[in-house]
Amino acid sequence: MSQAQEPVDAWVEHYNADRPHQALDVKAPVTPAERFAPVPAGQRDLVSLWLPAALETASTPGAAEPQAGGVASSPVPAGPVEWNGGPVEFDRVVPASGNMMVCQRQFWMGTHRGGMVARIWADCDLIHVLISGTRIKTVRSHLSASDLAQLTTQGAVPAGPSPLPPVEDGEAVEVERCVSRIGLVSLDGHQLLAAEILGGRQVGIRIEPTVLMFYDLATRELLRTRKNPLTPQQVKGLRGARPAGPPPRPSAEPIRVQRRASNTGVIMVVGQKVALGRIHKHQTVTVLVCETTLTVELDDGDVRVIRRTTTQPVRSIKGQRPRTAPPWDHKLVAPPSGLADDGHR
Numbered sequence: 001m002s003q004a005q006e007p008v009d010a011w012v013e014h015y016n017a018d019r020p021h022q023a024l025d026v027k028a029p030v031t032p033a034e035r036f037a038p039v040p041a042g043q044r045d046l047v048s049l050w051l052p053a054a055l056e057t058a059s060t061p062g063a064a065e066p067q068a069g070g071v072a073s074s075p076v077p078a079g080p081v082e083w084n085g086g087p088v089e090f091d092r093v094v095p096a097s098g099n100m101m102v103c104q105r106q107f108w109m110g111t112h113r114g115g116m117v118a119r120i121w122a123d124c125d126l127i128h129v130l131i132s133g134t135r136i137k138t139v140r141s142h143l144s145a146s147d148l149a150q151l152t153t154q155g156a157v158p159a160g161p162s163p164l165p166p167v168e169d170g171e172a173v174e175v176e177r178c179v180s181r182i183g184l185v186s187l188d189g190h191q192l193l194a195a196e197i198l199g200g201r202q203v204g205i206r207i208e209p210t211v212l213m214f215y216d217l218a219t220r221e222l223l224r225t226r227k228n229p230l231t232p233q234q235v236k237g238l239r240g241a242r243p244a245g246p247p248p249r250p251s252a253e254p255i256r257v258q259r260r261a262s263n264t265g266v267i268m269v270v271g272q273k274v275a276l277g278r279i280h281k282h283q284t285v286t287v288l289v290c291e292t293t294l295t296v297e298l299d300d301g302d303v304r305v306i307r308r309t310t311t312q313p314v315r316s317i318k319g320q321r322p323r324t325a326p327p328w329d330h331k332l333v334a335p336p337s338g339l340a341d342d343g344h345r
Contacts, residue, residue, distance in 0.1 A: 016029060016031070017029040082152065083148060083149040083152040083158075084158050085145075086123065086158060086159065087121060087122060087123035087148075087158075087159035087162070088121075088122055088123075088148050088151050088152055088156040088157065088158060088159050089119060089120065089121050089122075089156060089157055089158075089159040089160070090119075090120050090122075090151060090154075090155060090156035090157070091117050091118065091119055091120070092117075092118050092120055093115065093116070093117055093118070094109045094113045094114055094115065094116045094117075094118055094131075095114060096111065096114040096115065097111065097114070098110045098111040098112070098113060098114055100118060102120055102122075102127070102129075103122075103142070103143060103147060103151070105142055105311065107129060107137070107139075109129070109136065113131065116131050116132075117131070118130065118131050118136070119131070119133075121159050121160075121162065121163055122141060122143055122148065122151070122159075123141060123143075123148070123159075124141055124143060124144065124145060124148070125140075125141050125249070125250075126138055126139070126140065126141050126162070126164075127139050127140075127141045127142075127143070128162070128163045128164070130163060135163045135164075138163075138164070140225065140311075142291055142292070142311060144291070164210070171208070171209065172206060172207060172208045172243075172244035173206075173207050173235060173238070173241045173242060173243060173244055174204055174205065174206050174207065174241070174242055174243070174244045174245065175187070175204070175205050175207065175238050175239070175240050175241050175242070176202060176203070176204050176205070176217065176240060177202075177203065177205060178200070178201070178202050178203075179194045179195075179198040179199055179200065179201050179202075179203060180199060180200075181199045181200060182196060182199060183195050183196035183197070183198060183199050185203075185205070187205070187207075187230060187234075187238060188230060188234040188235075188237060188238055190229060190230065192212070192226060192229070193226065194214050194223075194224055194226070195214070195223070195224045195313070195315075196315065196316075197314065197315055197316065197317065198214065198223060198224070202217060203215065203216065203217065203223065204216070204217045204220075204248075206244050206245075206247065206248060207228060207230070207235055207238075207241075207244075208228065208244075209228065209232075210227070210228055211225055211226070211227065211228055212225065212226045212227070212228050213225050213247070213248055214226070215248035216248075219251075220245070220246070220248045220249070221248060221249070221250070221251045222248040222249055222250045222251070224313070254288040254289055254290045254295070255288070255289040255314050255317075256286060256287075256288055256289075256317075257269065257286070257287050257289060257314060257316070257317050257318075258284055258285070258286055258287070258317065258318050259284070259285055259287055260282065260283070260284045260285075261276055261280050261281050261282060261283050261284075261285065262281065262282075263278075263281050263282070264278060264281065265277045265278045265279065265280045265281045267285065267287070267296075269287050269289060269294055269314075270289060270294075270308070270310050270312045270313065270314055270315075271310045271312040272294070272308065272309055272310045272312075274287075274294065274296065274306055276296065276298070276304075280298060280299075283298070283299050284299075285297060285298055285299065289308075289314055290308070291308070292307065292308050293305055293306065293307060293308055294306045294307075294308050
């Protein structure tokens with residue numbers, strides 16, 4: 001930084017002391033007051049100075065104050081803000097394509113928002129995207145604590161309160177329900193999708209004004225989130241409703257799944273294809289699914305760590321689902337020859 005400051009200071013000195021100014025009869029040196037007239041005090045407050053949220057007005061003791069029309073020495077920039085352990089905020093410009101990248105994740109904003117400045121509010125649970133103070137979308141966060149700390153070194157600042165309306169005491173309630181075989185739960189006559197992978201499992205449901213949070217009853221681990229379609233009156237009438245406990249949190253442990261390699265040695269995990277090689281064709285391997293990596297444990301003891309490129313949830317644990325069917329259906333087809341369809345099998 002000091003090496004960059006030296007040429008800037010040299011240019012300022014040359015501009016003010018050595019460079020002849022044609023408007024002053026090629027006079028040198030000159031002072032800014034000889035060349036420029038200050039703006040009247042009554043006009044200075046007509047347009048307020050706007051700074052991006054990641055910048056602050058720096059005041060360095062001993063630095064030259066900018067005079068009216070003059071060129072002042074560049075102040076030494078302030079050091080990076082330290083991360084305080086909470087949510088952070090930063091700005092991103094929506095590209096003309098409308099597909100904005102935030103920390104290696106795509107956010108579709110629409111081409112009509114190209115060129116707009118989006119304000120990003122992020123923590124380890126949620127990411128909110130706001131434009132002109134209006135919340136555009138909210139998604140589950142893929143960021144870790146180290147990601148938030150790194151964003152702070154890149155210009156992010158400690159965030160204010162969450163854009164979501166706060167949940168008042170007694171406003172959130174919880175119920176327990178059993179997930180059906182196809183991943184549905186019943187709330188006030190509504191068949192709501194939890195997840196097929198949770199089929200047959202007893203889960204807790206934290207019901208907030210805008211979101212349903214499905215969690216494990218033993219550990220309060222967050223399993224899924226869904227939009228809440230219920231009205232406050234319907235929530236009050238739910239069977240077994242009770243005051244909500246602390247919000248569930250996602251597990252930091254990886255999800256262990258199994259996959260069977262194809263003829264070409266390829267497996268599919270969370271919508272991502274992983275090529276293991278033909279030498280591993282038809283082998284059943286174990287995959288540890290984390291937020292950012294896929295760890296494949298092969299039969300020969302080799303372990304491969306692959307960067308995760310999707311955000312799809314795990315939909316199946318086993319690589320195969322054995323399906324058995326009777327050799328015929330007597331309601332649709334005739335039995336094989338030699339067997340009489342007389343009701344005795």
